[in-house]
Amino acid sequence: MTWVNPLRDEQDRRLPRIAGPCGMVLFGVTGDLSRKKVMPAIYDLANRGLLPPGFSLVGFARRDWADQDFAQIVHDSVREYARTEFREEVWKQLAEGFRFVSGNFDDDLAFDNLRRTIEELDQVRGTGGNHAFYLAIPPGFFGTVAGQLKEHGLAEAGTGAWRRVVVEKPFGHDLESARQLNATLDTVFEPESIFRIDHYLGKETVQNILAMRFANTMFEPLWNANYVDHVQITMAEDVGIGGRAGYYDGIGAARDVIQNHLLQLMSLVAMEEPSSFDAASLRVEKQKLLGSVVLPERLDLTTARGQYAAGWAGGEKVRGFLEEDGIATTSTTDTFAAVTLHIDNRRWAGVPFYLRTGKRLGRRVTEVAVVFKRAPHQPFSANATEALTHNTLVIRVQPDEGMTIRFGSKVPGTAMEIRDVNMDFAYGGSFTESSPEAYERLILDVLLGDPPLFPRHEEVELSWKILDPVLEHWTKQDAAGRARPETYPPGTWGPASADTVLARDGRVWRRP
Ligand code: BG6
Numbered sequence: 001m002t003w004v005n006p007l008r009d010e011q012d013r014r015l016p017r018i019a020g021p022c023g024m025v026l027f028g029v030t031g032d033l034s035r036k037k038v039m040p041a042i043y044d045l046a047n048r049g050l051l052p053p054g055f056s057l058v059g060f061a062r063r064d065w066a067d068q069d070f071a072q073i074v075h076d077s078v079r080e081y082a083r084t085e086f087r088e089e090v091w092k093q094l095a096e097g098f099r100f101v102s103g104n105f106d107d108d109l110a111f112d113n114l115r116r117t118i119e120e121l122d123q124v125r126g127t128g129g130n131h132a133f134y135l136a137i138p139p140g141f142f143g144t145v146a147g148q149l150k151e152h153g154l155a156e157a158g159t160g161a162w163r164r165v166v167v168e169k170p171f172g173h174d175l176e177s178a179r180q181l182n183a184t185l186d187t188v189f190e191p192e193s194i195f196r197i198d199h200y201l202g203k204e205t206v207q208n209i210l211a212m213r214f215a216n217t218m219f220e221p222l223w224n225a226n227y228v229d230h231v232q233i234t235m236a237e238d239v240g241i242g243g244r245a246g247y248y249d250g251i252g253a254a255r256d257v258i259q260n261h262l263l264q265l266m267s268l269v270a271m272e273e274p275s276s277f278d279a280a281s282l283r284v285e286k287q288k289l290l291g292s293v294v295l296p297e298r299l300d301l302t303t304a305r306g307q308y309a310a311g312w313a314g315g316e317k318v319r320g321f322l323e324e325d326g327i328a329t330t331s332t333t334d335t336f337a338a339v340t341l342h343i344d345n346r347r348w349a350g351v352p353f354y355l356r357t358g359k360r361l362g363r364r365v366t367e368v369a370v371v372f373k374r375a376p377h378q379p380f381s382a383n384a385t386e387a388l389t390h391n392t393l394v395i396r397v398q399p400d401e402g403m404t405i406r407f408g409s410k411v412p413g414t415a416m417e418i419r420d421v422n423m424d425f426a427y428g429g430s431f432t433e434s435s436p437e438a439y440e441r442l443i444l445d446v447l448l449g450d451p452p453l454f455p456r457h458e459e460v461e462l463s464w465k466i467l468d469p470v471l472e473h474w475t476k477q478d479a480a481g482r483a484r485p486e487t488y489p490p491g492t493w494g495p496a497s498a499d500t501v502l503a504r505d506g507r508v509w510r511r512p
Pocket of ligand 1: 199237256366
């Protein structure tokens with residue numbers, strides 16, 4: 001007998017998912033995010049034939065630009081950052097739908113103008129009243145812009161049409177501010193029309209965590225405290241803060257990356273199997289998982305933070321964090337952060353999850369390493385297994401996307417000597433398709449109204465609940481003048497205190 005799960009989406013996944021008639025309004029067109037990610041992704045989607053023919057893009061900014069000036073900005077960004085090749089005919093068709101509205105966020109005339117522009121596009125481009133408002137702007141302005149959209153009748157769609165809002169992190173800087181931000185957005189848009197972007201969820205390798213865990217039989221039986229010793233989640237960057245002092249100072253590595261990307265990764269790695277992959281079922285499981293996370297009592301022994309010092313990276317002399325333009329010489333902002341978390345459920349009882357992130361580290365790498373317990377018994381002489389460490393499954397999120405399984409194997413020869421070997425899966429070797437950029441997937445999902453990859457406000461708030469005590473602990477240390485983030489030389493794996501956190505548990509960080 002065949003059983004049908006009514007929750008399951010029965011759509012044929014071999015059909016391309018193409019957005020219906022719609023447009024997008026982009027706030028913050030001059031920022032890095034728009035230039036490096038959003039604009040190129042829109043072009044790449046158009047180039048892949050996934051946008052409707054009349055798609056329109058309205059830029060909104062203070063500049064005194066004409067439509068052509070805006071088109072030139074998009075053109076430059078596409079030429080520099082798009083993933084797919086530049087095709088004149090695709091560009092021309094896309095650019096016909098570009099408009100620019102000049103104004104401040106509190107300028108009523110500009111928002112009236114925006115409304116007229118959208119109405120005109122509905123007429124001439126057939127966008128059908130369907131528009132997404134992408135707020136690629138500092139969160140301090142979310143409230144003003146959302147209020148303006150409401151006041152000028154832009155937030156509500158006519159019958160059969162939709163309006164959606166897209167927001168980027170940081171979703172607040174602690175639980176309280178995140179709640180306020182969510183409340184502000186909730187007064188203007190329905191929860192299902194709010195799309196919070198955590199771009200890690202748009203990455204192929206991150207979505208593959210679910211495929212790997214739940215489409216196979218060989219991993220899940222081992223995925224628990226009986227077999228797993230601990231899990232390490234690393235997001236390391238070799239670059240410094242670049243020109244982002246204004247954003248980064250006072251925010252730091254833990255808020256910038258652990259609160260969102262790493263906790264989302266952790267929830268995909270550790271959650272229970274959802275009853276389907278629709279948004280509601282997935283979010284229930286992620287929420288349950290985040291709600292079960294607990295911190296150790298001794299935060300002084302189980303967390304670490306650091307700041308990169310001046311030194312050498314990639315053969316170049318580089319400045320320390322405190323010498324970066326726009327950073328106060330007394331700043332205690334963390335550029336490296338590591339935390340130890342536990343999950344208070346049967347599956348993960350006693351299994352620590354170590355999360356770390358940092359700038360100016362040894363290399364750019366994001367990975368999840370599931371480190372297994374040693375075999376309970378080794379029928380070999382002690383020196384036969386001297387070079388054998390823990391079986392490990394490494395999900396390589398980026399670069400060099402793929403998975404590695406490390407296990408012990410006999411070294412060829414007459415003696416029994418067992419050593420670690422690697423078995424590798426690389427995307428490049430198995431698939432001919434190249435992976436789309438995270439933003440392509442996420443923007444398409446917004447236009448399709450497909451929400452599984454977007455965290456709900458409950459997840460955002462739960463993540464702050466986990467991180468807030470750590471941040472408070474560090475702030476208290478600063479106030480007492482007892483500690484500052486420990487410096488680390490560029491090109492290393494962070495401060496010595498991070499190693500100590502694991503050493504106390506008899507473990508070591510991987511050096512990917
Ligand atoms: C962003 C952080 O969310 O992710 C940045 O704000 C970081 O500080 C970036 O550099 C890294 O993204 P990716 O996709 O290159 O790993």
